[in-house]
Every structure is written in structure tokens, then in C-alpha cells.
Amino acid sequence: MRLEDYVYYTLSGEAHSMRQREALRAMAIAARTFAVKNRGRHSAQGFDYCDTTHCQDVRFAEPPRAIAQAVEDTEAELVWFEGRPAEVFYHQHCGGVTASAKAVWGAAAAPYLISQTDDACIARKRGAWSSRVCKSAAARALGLASLDSLRVAAREHSGRANFLQTASARIEASDFRFLLSRAFGWSTVPSTLFQLTDEGDTLRLQGYGSGHGVGMCQTGAEARAERGATARQILSFYFPGTRTGVSAQGIAWSVLGGERVELWSTKPAEDKPLVALADRALLRAEGLTGTPLAQRPRLRVYPSVELYRDATGQPGMVAAATRGLVVRMQPASVLQSRGVLESTLLHELTHVALEARAKPGLPGWFLEGLTLALTHTAGTRRYEAVQQRVEELIVRYGKSVVLGWVENGLPSSVKR
Numbered sequence: 008m009r010l011e012d013y014v015y016y017t018l019s020g021e022a023h024s025m026r027q028r029e030a031l032r033a034m035a036i037a038a039r040t041f042a043v044k045n046r047g048r049h050s051a052q053g054f055d056y057c058d059t060t061h062c063q064d065v066r067f068a069e070p071p072r073a074i075a076q077a078v079e080d081t082e083a084e085l086v087w088f089e090g091r092p093a094e095v096f097y098h099q100h101c102g103g104v105t106a107s108a109k110a111v112w113g114a115a116a117a118p119y120l121i122s123q124t125d126d127a128c129i130a131r132k133r134g135a136w137s138s139r140v141c142k143s144a145a146a147r148a149l150g151l152a153s154l155d156s157l158r159v160a161a162r163e164h165s166g167r168a169n170f171l172q173t174a175s176a177r178i179e180a181s182d183f184r185f186l187l188s189r190a191f192g193w194s195t196v197p198s199t200l201f202q203l204t205d206e207g208d209t210l211r212l213q214g215y216g217s218g219h220g221v222g223m224c225q226t227g228a229e230a231r232a233e234r235g236a237t238a239r240q241i242l243s244f245y246f247p248g249t250r251t252g253v254s255a256q257g258i259a260w261s262v263l264g265g266e267r268v269e270l271w272s273t274k275p276a277e278d279k280p281l282v283a284l285a286d287r288a289l290l291r292a293e294g295l296t297g298t299p300l301a302q303r304p305r306l307r308v309y310p311s312v313e314l315y316r317d318a319t320g321q322p323g324m325v326a327a328a329t330r331g332l333v334v335r336m337q338p339a340s341v342l343q344s345r346g347v348l349e350s351t352l353l354h355e356l357t358h359v360a361l362e363a364r365a366k367p368g369l370p371g372w373f374l375e376g377l378t379l380a381l382t383h384t385a386g387t388r389r390y391e392a393v394q395q396r397v398e399e400l401i402v403r404y405g406k407s408v409v410l411g412w413v414e415n416g417l418p419s420s421v422k423r
Contacts, residue, residue, distance in 0.1 A: 009320040011082055013056075013065070014039045018074045020064035021097075025225060027232035031077035033241040036251060037095050037223055038063060040085045043317075044092045079333065082260075082307060083253050083318045086242055088119060090255040093246060100134040101125050101224035102200045102216025105245070110163035111181065111199075111219050119246045120221055122165040127234065128227035137213045138195050140187060145210055148190035149183065151176055157210065159203055167199040167220060181219075222246065253310060260307075267300075268356075271307040278308050281339055281352075288352035289360075295381045296360040297410060304359045305333045306352075312337050326351045329358040350384045357382050366416045372423050373397065377409065396423060 014035055022034045041063060046055050048062060056062035086093040094117050096108070104124050108116035128134075146154045151173065159180075160172035168180035184196040201214030223245040231241050239251045239259070250257030253273050261275040265282035267289050272278040285306050293299050309315035312323050315337045319328045326347055327336040334355040342348040357378045365374060375390055376397035400421065401409050412418070 010039065010042060010318055011078060013042055015070070015075060015078045016065045016067055017042070017063045018078060019068050019070035020058075020066035022074060022225070023066075023070060025229055026073070027229045028073065028077065029236060029238045029241060030225070030228040030232040031073055032081050032238035033223065033228050033232075034097070034225070035074075035077045035081045036084050036086060036238060036242060037097050039081070039083075040092050040095045043085060044094055079305075080260075081238065082335075083309065083314055084251060084259065085253075086246055087250045087252065087255045087257065088117065088246075088248065093117065093119065093249050095246060096120070096219070096222035097225060097245075098216075098218025098220055098222065099224075100198075100215075100217040100226045101128055101220050102198060102214070103129040103133050104165045104200075104220075105222070105224060106163065106165045106167055106220030108221045110165070110167070110169065111221055119248045121247070122163070123247075125224050125227040127230035128224050131226060131230040134197075134216045134226065135213075136194070136197050136215070136217075137211070138191075139206075139209045139211050140191055140195060142205075142208055142210050144190070145187060148186050149178060150186075151178075154205075154210070157203065157205060165200070165220060168201060168203075171203070253314060258310070267303060269303050269305045271305060273310045274308075278339055281306070281308065284349060285352055285356065288349065289356045291353060292357040292360045292382075295357055296413075298360045298364055300360060300363055302332055302363075304356060307333060307335045308339055309335065309337060312341060327355045329355045329362070331362065332359055334359065350382070353382050354378060354384050361413055365413050369413065369416060370423070373412070373417060377413070393423065 017038045018034060021038060022031060025031050025034060042056070045062065048056055058065040086095050105122055107122040108120035110122065142154050146152065154173055156174040158172055159168045161169040163169045170180055171178040171183055180199040184199050188195045196212060197217040198214055198220060200216050200220065201212050204211040223242070228241050231244065242249065242251050252258045253260065258273045260271045260273060263270040263272065263275055263279060263282050265286045268282065268285040270278065270282050270285065289300070289304065309318065315321070315335065316323060319335050321328050326342055327334055336342065336351065339348060342351055358374065361374055361378060372393045376393035379390060379394040380397045380401060397409070
């Protein structure tokens with residue numbers, strides 16, 4: 008799976024209730040950073056991540072357009088610390104104060120995963136909750152004989168319970184939360200920021216927030232976005248001392264607008280000449296396909312081959328990749344040195360023009376072969392056969408008929 012697809016479906020699960028554009032962008036960057044930092048987390052089982060909140064909640068459902076836009080706008084951007092992707096976490100609601108990773112998980116933690124008051128979260132709502140559970144049933148869920156004299160014995164800096172104590176046992180607060188929630192429902196103990204009251208046969212819990220409290224508070228991020236904060240400013244608050252961008256230097260995308268094409272680059276001065284080249288290539292592509300585009304294609308030029316490979320999942324031999332209205336390219340200097348810059352632009356923008364009117368389910372081999380045949384660009388060995396096949400179809404049926412199949416679908420008699 009492409010990294011960006013993974014981020015897309017992660018936000019479908021983790022951010023489906025978020026609405027603010029900059030908060031969604033911050034979430035996309037955080038989810039992408041987590042993926043890059045934790046790749047291979049389940050390597051012993053033969054895969055990179057699970058699809059639960061142990062890693063990230065991945066849901067293969069079409070999310071709102073705002074989520075897709077946030078992923079597209081932040082493509083390849085990560086949170087960085089000292090030249091490496093940062094260890095980032097996020098949660099639904101901090102209850103007004105975030106937790107330090109060291110206090111929650113006990114291990115050595117990054118210096119930016121600290122506890123701090125979140126005034127934006129408090130201003131919006133503190134996320135109060137309460138619940139009652141049967142004491143004897145709670146004891147069974149915790150694997151204890153009884154919960155006599157149960158109390159919160161220690162709290163960490165944020166006010167969250169660190170561990171609880173009975174007359175004969177010590178219980179880690181995180182275990183208490185997980186085991187009771189698993190037994191009685193996940194809203195039973197949403198966070199460890201709670202007060203405990205023993206009412207005889209029942210335990211009464213009153214608290215704030217939802218989640219472990221470490222890192223970015225989604226509720227606070229939404230509130231900060233409402234105040235006008237950018238995704239970078241949101242991430243800078245929750246992960247102080249880090250940088251956000253396409254590289255460790257915190258380089259971000261800049262947008263250059265041509266007459267017809269929108270160019271996204273991390274090196275705008277260097278890539279500016281591409282705007283005119285892309286405008287001309289699009290005009291030619293429209294002529295070849297007979298399809299004038301109503302929307303502006305987006306051309307995203309990566310600053311390195313490595314970043315291009317990571318974001319697209321393509322090998323270094325593939326100069327560019329197109330999906331919908333977005334063309335993703337290797338660095339212009341690299342393509343120029345190979346003598347394929349202009350042919351790559353024409354090829355990919357012809358793809359854009361064809362895909363803009365393609366019937367859903369149209370075979371990929373046909374679109375690729377038609378693009379190669381129209382542009383007279385040499386395909387890789389992998390696509391020589393499909394290029395030859397489409398060229399034969401054009402000779403047999405005529406160019407206008409074959410182009411008509413883009414919208415109407417291939418006749419049943421036409422096979423690869």
C-alpha cells in the first residue's frame with residue numbers, strides 16, 4: 008500500500024469526526040509520521056501495522072472530502088526531531104492537560120512528549136464523564152479477589168492516576184482503565200484523569216478527557232484551528248522543539264500557479280521554469296486526447312528520489328506517477344539529467360486528461376497503452392506490449408473510435 012493511501016484510510020478511522028481544515032492537516036502529518044517511525048512494528052507477524060488503535064485505526068471507507076484534501080495538501084510532510092522522524096502520539100481529548108509519555112508508559116521518552124496545560128481544549132470543553140461499576144464485577148475483571156480499600160495511591164504531574172492500591176494489591180492505572188473498559192464498555196473509564204469514590208457495592212468514577220493524553224489532543228487541535236492556528240503551529244505546540252515539513256529542515260510545500268497547472272514544490276526558485284513547461288504540455292495533451300480540462304491539475308515535484316519513492320511506492324526507475332488530477336514527479340533536475348523531463352510532463356498530463364473522462368473500471372492497461380500511443384513516448388519493457396496492442400487498435404478502428412472507448416468502455420471483443 009502506498010504511504011499516502013495508508014494515511015488516507017487512517018484518517019478515515021482516526022479523524023472522521025474532525026472538521027477544521029488545519030486540524031485535519033495536523034492529523035494527516037501526525038498519522039504519516041507515526042507510520043514512517045513505526046514501520047515494521049508487527050514484523051514478527053509478517054506485516055508493518057495492525058488496523059486497531061494499538062497502531063492506528065485504519066478503516067477502508069471513503070472519508071469526507073475534507074480528509075482527502077488534508078492528506079493531499081500535506082503529502083510527504085512529517086514531524087522531525089534532530090534530523091529524524093519524531094515519535095508522535097495523539098488522542099481524542101486531554102481533559103485540559105496533556106500527559107508526558109514517561110509518566111504514562113514508564114520508559115524513557117522523547118523530550119517533546121511532555122505534560123502541559125492545553126488552554127484551547129479547556130476553552131472548548133473539558134470532556135467531563137462519569138460512570139459506576141459493580142465492585143465485585145470490577146474485581147473479577149481485574150483478576151483480584153476484592154477491591155477493599157481501593158484508592159488512587161499516586162498521580163503524575165498532569166493529575167492522571169499513576170497507580171491504585173487495595174488492601175493487598177497495587178494496580179497500574181493504565182491496566183485499571185483497559186481491563187474495566189474491556190469488561191464493561193470503552194466509555195467506562197475513558198481516561199486515567201479521574202477521581203474514585205467507593206460507594207459500598209459500587210465504584211463511582213468521575214473524570215475528564217478521553218485517551219492516554221500523550222501528544223496531540225484532537226479536541227485542542229480543532230479549537231486551535233478555529234482560533235486561526237496553522238497545522239504547523241498546532242504540531243509545534245503539542246510537540247515542542249520539533250519541526251514540520253518534507254525534510255528534517257522543516258521545508259514545506261510552496262504553490263506556484265501557472266495559467267493552467269498548479270505546481271507544488273519545496274524548491275520554488277529552482278522549479279519555477281516547470282510552470283511554463285507544464286502549461287504547454289497540458290495544452291498539447293488536451294489536443295492529443297480531445298479533452299479540455301475544466302479543473303487545474305496539480306504537479307507535485309519531490310525534492311529527492313527517496314522521498315518520491317516513499318510517498319508514491321514507485322521504484323526509482325519510474326519518473327512520475329499520476330492519480331486523478333495529481334501528478335507526482337521525481338526532482339526536475341534528475342529528470343532533466345536523464346533527458347526525459349518534457350516527455351514525462353506530456354505523458355503524465357495526457358494521463359490526467361484521459362482519466363478526467365474515463366469510465367469507471369476502464370482497464371489500466373488500456374489507459375497506459377493509449378497514453379503511450381498518443382504521446383509516442385517510449386514505455387518501459389513492462390508496457391511495451393500494451394503500447395503495441397493499443398497502436399494496433401488505432402490502426403484497425405481509428406483514433407477517434409478508440410478515444411471514444413475511454414468514456415464508453417471497451418467493447419467486449421477487445422481484449423489485452
